[in-house]
Amino acid sequence: MNTCSRRTFVLGGLGAITGRGATPYPFSLGIASGDPAPDSVVLWTRLAPSPLAADGHGGMPAADVAVEWQVSTTASFGKLVASGTATARHRDAHTVHVVAGGLAPDTEYHYRFRAQGHLSLAGRTRTTPPPHTAGRDLVMLFASCANFEAGYFTAYRRMAEERPDLILHLGDYIYEGAGKPDHTRKHLGPEIVTLAGYRRRYGQYKTDPDLQAAHASAPWLVVPDDHDVEDDFAGRTRLDNIPALSATGWRARWTAAYRAYYEHLPLRPSAAPTGNGMRLYRRLHWGRLATFHLLDTRQFRAAQACGGGWKTCAEANRPDRSLLGAAQERWLLDGLAQHHGTWDLIGQQVFFARQLTARGTANMDAWDGYRTSRDRLQQGWQDRSVRNPVVLTGDIHTAWANDLKSDYANPAAPTIGTELVCTSITSRGDGSPATTIPIKAANPHLRFYSDRRGYVRTTITPTQLRADFRGIDAVSHPGAAVRTVGSFAILDGRPGVHPL
Ligand SMILES: [Fe+2]
Numbered sequence: 001m002n003t004c005s006r007r008t009f010v011l012g013g014l015g016a017i018t019g020r021g022a023t024p025y026p027f028s029l030g031i032a033s034g035d036p037a038p039d040s041v042v043l044w045t046r047l048a049p050s051p052l053a054a055d056g057h058g059g060m061p062a063a064d065v066a067v068e069w070q071v072s073t074t075a076s077f078g079k080l081v082a083s084g085t086a087t088a089r090h091r092d093a094h095t096v097h098v099v100a101g102g103l104a105p106d107t108e109y110h111y112r113f114r115a116q117g118h119l120s121l122a123g124r125t126r127t128t129p130p131p132h133t134a135g136r137d138l139v140m141l142f143a144s145c146a147n148f149e150a151g152y153f154t155a156y157r158r159m160a161e162e163r164p165d166l167i168l169h170l171g172d173y174i175y176e177g178a179g180k181p182d183h184t185r186k187h188l189g190p191e192i193v194t195l196a197g198y199r200r201r202y203g204q205y206k207t208d209p210d211l212q213a214a215h216a217s218a219p220w221l222v223v224p225d226d227h228d229v230e231d232d233f234a235g236r237t238r239l240d241n242i243p244a245l246s247a248t249g250w251r252a253r254w255t256a257a258y259r260a261y262y263e264h265l266p267l268r269p270s271a272a273p274t275g276n277g278m279r280l281y282r283r284l285h286w287g288r289l290a291t292f293h294l295l296d297t298r299q300f301r302a303a304q305a306c307g308g309g310w311k312t313c314a315e316a317n318r319p320d321r322s323l324l325g326a327a328q329e330r331w332l333l334d335g336l337a338q339h340h341g342t343w344d345l346i347g348q349q350v351f352f353a354r355q356l357t358a359r360g361t362a363n364m365d366a367w368d369g370y371r372t373s374r375d376r377l378q379q380g381w382q383d384r385s386v387r388n389p390v391v392l393t394g395d396i397h398t399a400w401a402n403d404l405k406s407d408y409a410n411p412a413a414p415t416i417g418t419e420l421v422c423t424s425i426t427s428r429g430d431g432s433p434a435t436t437i438p439i440k441a442a443n444p445h446l447r448f449y450s451d452r453r454g455y456v457r458t459t460i461t462p463t464q465l466r467a468d469f470r471g472i473d474a475v476s477h478p479g480a481a482v483r484t485v486g487s488f489a490i491l492d493g494r495p496g497v498h499p500l
Contacts, residue, residue, distance in 0.1 A: 022116075022117065023116040023117065023118070024049035024050075024059070025049060025118050026047035026049050026094075026115055026116050026118055027045060027120040027121070028048055028049060028050075028051050028058075028207060029045070029046045029048050029051055029058075029202075029203060029206035029207065029212075030045070030120075030206060030211075030212030030215055031043070031044065031045045031111070031120050031121065031123045031212075031215065032045070032215035032216075032220060032265070032266040033111065033123055033125035033219045034219050034220045034222060034265065035221060035266065035267060035268045035282075035284065036125065036127050036166070036219045036284070037127065037128060038105035038106075038130050038131060039101060039103050039105065040099050040101040040102075040103055040127070041099075041100055041103065041109070041219055042098065042100075042219075042266045042268055043069055043096075043097075043098040043100050043113075043123075044095070044096065044264075044265070045067065045088075045095070045096055046088070046093060046095040046203075046263070046264065047060055047088050047115055048060065048093075048094065048203055051200075051203035051204065052204060052207075053203075054200065055196050056194075056195060056198070056203075057090070057093060057094070057199070058093065058203055060093075061090075062090050064087050064088065064090055065087070065088045065094060065116065066085050066086075066087060066088075066115065067085065067087070067088045067113050067114070067115040068083065068084070068085050068115065069085075069086060069096075069098050069100065069114075070083045070111065070112055070113075071083065071103070071111045072109065072111075073107070073108070073109060073110070074110065075110050077112065081102075081103065081104075081109070082100050082102055084098070088115065092263055095263040095264065097266065097267065097268075099268065099269065103127050105129055105130045106126075106129040106130065106135055106136070106287075107126060107127050108124065108125075109124070109127070110123065110124055110125075111123050111125060121212075121216065122216070123215065123216040124163075124216065124217055124218065125218065125219045126165060126219060128284070128285065128287065129287030130287060131285050131288075132287070132288060133287045134287055134288050134462060135286065135288075135289055137289075137459060137460060138166065138286055138289060138290060138460040139163075139165050139166075139457065139460075140165060140166045140167070140460060141159050141162060141164045141166075141167050141455050141456065142167070142168035142169070142170060142347070142392055142394075142420075142455060143156075143159065143168070143394070143425055143454075143455040143456075144169065144225065144349075144395060144422055145171070145172040145227075145394055145395065145424035145425060145426070146172065146173060146174075146205070146211070146424070146425035146426055147172070147175045147227075147426050147427040148174075148204065148208070148426075149175070149177075149180055149183040149185055149186060150183075150424075150427050150475065151185070151426035151453070151474075151475025151476055152210070152426070152477065152478040152479075152480075153208050153211050154210060154472050154479060154480050154482075155425045155472050155475070155482070156210040156211045156213065156214035158454075158455075158470065158472065159214045159217065160210075160214045160217035161217075162457060163217060163218070164217065164218045165218060166219060166220075166221065166286075167217070167218050168392065169221070169222045170225065170347060170349055170392065170393065171223055171224050171225025171226070171228060171349045171394055172225045172226070172395070172424075173205070173222065173224065173261075173265070174202060174205050174227065175227045176191055176192050176201070176228075176229070176230055176231070177191055178190045178191045187204070188201070190243075191242075193243065193245065193249070193253045193256075194253070195259060195260060197256075198256055198259075198261075199260050201260075202260055202263075202264040215266075220265070221347065222265045222267065223281075223347060223348070223349070224258075224261050224298065225297075225349040225350075225394065226298060226349075226365075228257060229254060229257035229258065229261075229298070230253070230257070232308055232365055233298065234298070234301050234302065234304055235298075235300060235301055235302065236254065239304060239308050255273070255275070258277060259273050268282075277299050280294070280296040280299070281293075281294060281324075281332075282294050283335050285340055285341060286341065286460075287341070288341050289341055289342055289462065290341045290342065290343040290344075290345055290460055291340050291341035291344050291345065292347055293332055293336070293347065294347045294348075295324060295328065295346060295348035295349070297323050297324065297349045297350055298349070300325025300328055301322065301323045301324070301325070302320075302321045302322060302323075302370070304365055304369055305369050305370075307364075308365060309364055310357065310361040310362065310363055311361055311362070311364050312359075312360050313362075313364060313369070316362070316364060316369045316371055317372065318372065321371075321373060323350075323369075323370040323374075324377075329373070329377070333377070333380040333381075333384065336380065336384050336386045336389070337384045337386075339384075339385075339386070342387070342462050343460060343465055344386055344388060344389050345392055346390065346392065347392045348391065348393060349393065349394055350363075350366040350367060350395045350396075351363060351368070351396055352367045352391045352393055352402075352404065353367075353400075353402040353403075353408070353443075353445060354368060354405075354408035354443065355439070355443055355446065356439065356443060357439055358441070360442075366396075378417065382416055387492070388465075388493070389404075389416075389418070389495070390417065390418050390419070390420065390490060391417065391418070391419040391420070392419075392420055392422075393419060393420070393422070394422055394424075395421075396421065397423060397427045398421075398424075398431075398451050399421060399422060399423040399448070399452070399454070399456070399471075399486070400446060400449055401420055401447050401469075401488050401497045402419040402420075402446050402447060402497070403415040403447060404416055404417035404418060404419055404495070405445050408443075411445070415445075416495060418490045418497060420456055420458075420467050422454075422455055423450060423451075423453055423471070424453055425453060425475075426475045427453075428453070429453075429475065430474045430476050431451040431453055432451045432452075433451070433452070433485075434449075434450075434451045435448070435451075435485065435486070436449065437449040447488075447497040447499075448469070448486050448488065448497065450469055450471055450485045452472060452485055453472045453475050454470045454482060454485075456468070456469055456470065457470055462492065463491070463492050464489045464491050464492060465490040466489050467487070467488050467490070468484045469485050469487070470484060470485070471483055471484075471485040488500060
């Protein structure tokens with residue numbers, strides 16, 4: 001059975017280790033893996049026998065604790081291909097980020113942890129194909145916006161059941177708001193502003209068995225959005241001052257939120273906060289099939305034009321406004337110029353295509369509030385002859401499929417890319433079966449809409465990217481069914497949404 005004996009970990013040399021069964025079960029928040037490479041993957045867990053403890057330390061003592069990790073090609077763990085011991089530090093809320101290296105490319109693995117005499121459940125993960133081979137077809141799911149109070153995380157359960165190769169999470173992994181009395185699944189405590197508060201909020205979310213199942217099913221690629229810190233913040237600026245905080249207090253909150261995000265997600269140690277933010281924009285190659293460009297549209301953006309909200313606003317057109325910041329914008333265009341994979345998948349947070357209301361207002365928090373930034377990016381990928389640019393988006397709690405146009409004011413202008421927008425896991429509640437595209441007359445390039453909760457399943461081959469929009473019948477009660485509410489293809493070399 002296990003080649004790592006209990007003796008090995010007892011001899012780990014850390015004072016807090018106690019004997020088998022003497023401590024409560026520490027793996028109450030599950031396990032996770034993420035950021036796969038051809039030869040490695042990040043393994044994550046947090047020790048928290050009492051995950052809702054108010055001090056954010058999950059019921060753990062002040063000491064550091066040794067955590068063993070194991071990787072095997074079989075679910076029985078009969079033969080380990082990698083193993084070791086990490087230290088879960090008190091200062092990190094007893095979270096661990098192990099980079100399990102020396103793995104074979106394009107291979108499925110099982111992993112688990114052991115600490116304090118307890119064994120975690122096992123997770124399934126995989127490495128990416130070698131950089132210069134096409135590899136096999138890729139099943140990638142993407143999702144965003146899981147508000148614990150807005151319903152059950154059934155969509156996460158259904159994602160796990162798909163047994164995907166990869167899960168992309170585009171932000172709003174937690175919501176920061178105070179508990180609302182009329183909800184069955186209620187946030188603990190007031191709006192979170194402290195490190196202890198964020199840690200406890202992650203603790204509360206990660207007790208959810210459906211979320212744990214989704215993490216255990218596949219490696220994740222994650223990027224945060226606004227609610228992981230605070231609604232609609234931009235760079236270092238808050239849009240509201242609720243709850244009231246001094247400039248120093250807001251800065252401390254911002255820092256705490258990013259720190260807790262890193263602590264609780266399976267990110268590479270290179271993403272660890274430096275005290276001056278985190279480097280979250282990054283690139284992942286799935287062989288020569290697909291390149292993921294993961295963007296951070298929060299940390300480096302200019303403040304919302306005209307005070308945010310839905311506006312007609314000339315300031316939104318100013319050429320000095322950027323949603324990405326100059327360095328990230330350059331990094332993205334340089335990456336697109338590499339033509340490494342058949343598909344360039346740009347994972348990001350906010351609605352990319354133009355979306356005007358009948359009155360001409362647009363969402364100042366989305367790319368419509370940073371129009372020259374969008375123009376530069378679209379022109380940039382056209383100048384670089386990017387064959388298959390596909391923007392993957394979260395944030396707005398409804399599902400969309402959009403043609404991206406070289407000129408949104410001219411419906412006859414060429415389609416130069418495609419956008420797929422996932423709905424939420426729970427935010428907005430049950431939704432409806434509605435599929436009539438809102439404000440279609442003002443936006444003919446918007447091709448599909450759904451008001452169901454759920455996620456998008458993509459099946460990616462060298463000749464097409466198939467997108468199945470998966471809708472959950474309800475989130476107000478547990479265990480609802482999932483069904484496909486729309487299916488489309490993007491064909492190699494032919495940007496735009498093709499109904500199936
Ligand atoms: Fe959201």
